[in-house]
Amino acid sequence: MSEFDVSIVPCFSYDEDEVSSALKNLFDSIGGLDWVEQGMRVAIKANLVTFAKPEEAVTTHPALICALIKLLRERGASVVVGDSPGGLYNAAFLNKVYSVCGLTAVEAAGGELNRDFGQSEARFEDAKVARDFLYTSYLDNCDAIVNFCKLKTHGMMGMSAAAKNMFGVIPGTIKPEYHFRFPNPADFARMIVDIDEYFAPKMKLCIADAIVGMEGNGPTQGTPRKIGAILASTSPHKLDLAASKLIGLSTDEIPTLGAARERGLIPDSVDDLNICGDIDSLVINDYKNIAVKSSLLFDSKSKLFGKVAKRVLEAKPYVVKKECKGCKKCKEICPAQAITMVDGKPMIDRKKCIKCFCCQEFCPFGAMKVHRTLLAKILTK
Ligand code: SF4
Numbered sequence: 001m002s003e004f005d006v007s008i009v010p011c012f013s014y015d016e017d018e019v020s021s022a023l024k025n026l027f028d029s030i031g032g033l034d035w036v037e038q039g040m041r042v043a044i045k046a047n048l049v050t051f052a053k054p055e056e057a058v059t060t061h062p063a064l065i066c067a068l069i070k071l072l073r074e075r076g077a078s079v080v081v082g083d084s085p086g087g088l089y090n091a092a093f094l095n096k097v098y099s100v101c102g103l104t105a106v107e108a109a110g111g112e113l114n115r116d117f118g119q120s121e122a123r124f125e126d127a128k129v130a131r132d133f134l135y136t137s138y139l140d141n142c143d144a145i146v147n148f149c150k151l152k153t154h155g156m157m158g159m160s161a162a163a164k165n166m167f168g169v170i171p172g173t174i175k176p177e178y179h180f181r182f183p184n185p186a187d188f189a190r191m192i193v194d195i196d197e198y199f200a201p202k203m204k205l206c207i208a209d210a211i212v213g214m215e216g217n218g219p220t221q222g223t224p225r226k227i228g229a230i231l232a233s234t235s236p237h238k239l240d241l242a243a244s245k246l247i248g249l250s251t252d253e254i255p256t257l258g259a260a261r262e263r264g265l266i267p268d269s270v271d272d273l274n275i276c277g278d279i280d281s282l283v284i285n286d287y288k289n290i291a292v293k294s295s296l297l298f299d300s301k302s303k304l305f306g307k308v309a310k311r312v313l314e315a316k317p318y319v320v321k322k323e324c325k326g327c328k329k330c331k332e333i334c335p336a337q338a339i340t341m342v343d344g345k346p347m348i349d350r351k352k353c354i355k356c357f358c359c360q361e362f363c364p365f366g367a368m369k370v371h372r373t374l375l376a377k378i379l380t381k
């Protein structure tokens with residue numbers, strides 16, 4: 001057991017030698033791969049949310065995944081890499097995602113790409129909100145999971161890193177149902193923490209690709225931003241707490257951290273984490289975030305206050321018509337059927353909209369944005 005909660009190392013490019021040496025340094029301080037045994041099958045749960053080239057900073061970079069595969073194989077493990085993006089969970093769809101995301105390099109590095117598209121049912125008695133859920137069954141056929149996320153902004157959750165990455169175990173076609181089941185961001189975050197906790201016994205390591213992160217209109221249409229770091233931890237929540245510091249967010253601005261704190265999974269302050277590495281020198285002071293004030297979402301003392309806070313603080317999706325190509329993807333993906341096409345452009349029925357931001361996440365042209373109220377901007381900056 002390491003004395004450190006989180007390890008962070010600088011790494012400024014995806015050059016093969018640089019990432020390989022950075023990963024080794026990262027693991028040295030926290031005993032990162034000590035749990036790997038000869039013959040073990042390890043699943044790398046990457047972030048492959050959609051078709052995006054590595055340089056777009058949407059998905060976990062293949063150079064890092066390949067470097068990790070080599071280290072795992074040196075220890076005698078076999079490795080499978082998988083995820084369930086938004087969309088169909090089948091061979092044709094995933095093959096395209098693997099190819100565009102540069103994951104074909106995985107096989108050359110000695111790993112496998114997941115081709116088991118089965119689903120399993122979880123029953124989790126200790127859950128706060130998600131006692132039953134479906135997940136990708138390739139995770140049943142492995143002995144350990146490495147949660148390998150990308151550090152990005154996120155319209156609904158403020159930040160996408162290790163905790164949110166595990167929402168990718170829900171098969172893509174069913175994801176919208178979960179948005180509908182947990183429309184409140186605080187409950188959605190509790191559901192994500194339930195999934196993290198369900199897989200915690202197998203999740204031996206979490207790593208964040210923060211060499212180049214995403215800022216602005218994340219998690220798929222933001223702008224790549226060089227951060228120059230890789231982080232690791234055995235806890236997705238402690239990793240996220242450290243990552244939030246890097247991009248200038250607080251626990252109160254990230255609902256999954258609020259849900260983790262509620263369960264005592266993280267300390268109140270990032271200063272109470274035992275971090276190996278000089279995190280202060282890697283903090284980006286002008287990172288462009290889309291934060292939500294989650295402390296207000298978790299406040300249950302006053303229903304009236306909750307309603308007022310919701311109206312004055314809650315972010316909403318909106319379309320920038322001149323950027324919209326009328327492809328209807330947002331309409332097709334909307335779990336609340338809140339979008340109709342009028343004169344070839346989407347119109348959102350605000351009464352039906354559950355603010356899941358699926359339309360923003362999956363608009364292929366970045367035309368759907370997150371609108372934050374002026375008060376929310378003032379309170380979160
Ligand atoms: S997905 Fe984007 S481009 Fe397509 S119709 Fe919706 S807003 Fe327009």
Ligand code: SF4
Nearest residue numbers: 334353354356357359
């Ligand atoms: S309009 Fe967008 S944010 Fe609203 S429910 Fe539909 S997909 Fe979710």
